[in-house]
Amino acid sequence: MSPTPFLVLSAMLFTIGAIGVLVRRNAIVVFMCVELMLNAANLAFVTFARVYGNLDGQIAAFFVMVVAAAEVVVGLAIIVTIFRTRRSASVDDASLLKY
């Protein structure tokens, strides 16, 4: 089938993720929205792999997954550390560098 529906779906998911990052305050939900954006980009990679008939796109998606897994581990550890010191997972509370 034509790749356009897949790419449109990918664009929509990416946009929803971006809006979520901008709107939500809970650091964990913000993180989930980042994951959604990474996944949307992966869908585009896989679709283009099919369009051009080589597997480089799938390899790129695979590496994105690996990096995302590593990023989640470190990011969630940071969130837990911030929660321990501030008793809150809100991104608004971690604003000490602002002053």
Next chain:
Amino acid sequence: MTVFWLLAPVMVLAALGMVVARKAVHSALLLAVVMIGLAIMYAAQDAPFLFTVQIIVYTGAVLMLFLFVLMLVGVDASDSLVETLKGQRALAVTAGLLFGSLLVASVGQASFGAPVGLGAANADGNVNAVAQLLFSKYVFAFEVTSALLITAAIGAMVLAHRERLTPKPTQRDLAEQRMRDYAATGAHPGTLPSPGVLARHNAVGTPALLPGGRPSHLSVSRVLRARGIVRPADDYRDDVGPVVRAIEAGAEAGSGAPDARDAAEPTGDQP
């Protein structure tokens, strides 16, 4: 094709629900829906290896990690509705919608020609083809990935590590502390009462009844009390009442001294 049109609306709705869900746990579960949908999309596009990896790594590992952290941080850590920057929400949604429509319109109008398809590339199996590419053209990136994973693991250990500033209390210290507390405040040194004792129900939300008929607040978890799902004593006291009365009538109950734990109990409603 059918798979796509069945799944795409579900995925978009789940993604929208993830953004607007009030509770972070609901967001995580809706994200799982999106990720499983994406895995099926990969399978529909001749990427069985990524289909498997998506389910195992994302839905299996990453999302479970999210749920674990939600448990650690507290499920009820909800969003504050105070806007730190004035009008930020409305502006963000507007900008996002503009960006999305721009992206969708441009992608929708671009023409990619007929897709070549992965039939030739996947001739001797998708996993074999991916492995050959991964260990030849991308072998350096693959090696660097190992360094990344080790760094991430060490980083998580360093961040999660907490230095112990006081010596760990031994069993003897704890026992002495309990006796000191008993001497100072009269706090009961023994174990806390279990929920549901003498109350005909032993669910964790049912407080134990003290001999005087009052519920023991010590017997239910603090968390359950904070969530407000502890059964009120009136619900279940009445169905013990007849039994108690029968016992009292039979035994010509003398007014025994109330139990020490009953006396130490903070205020409860007297029947």
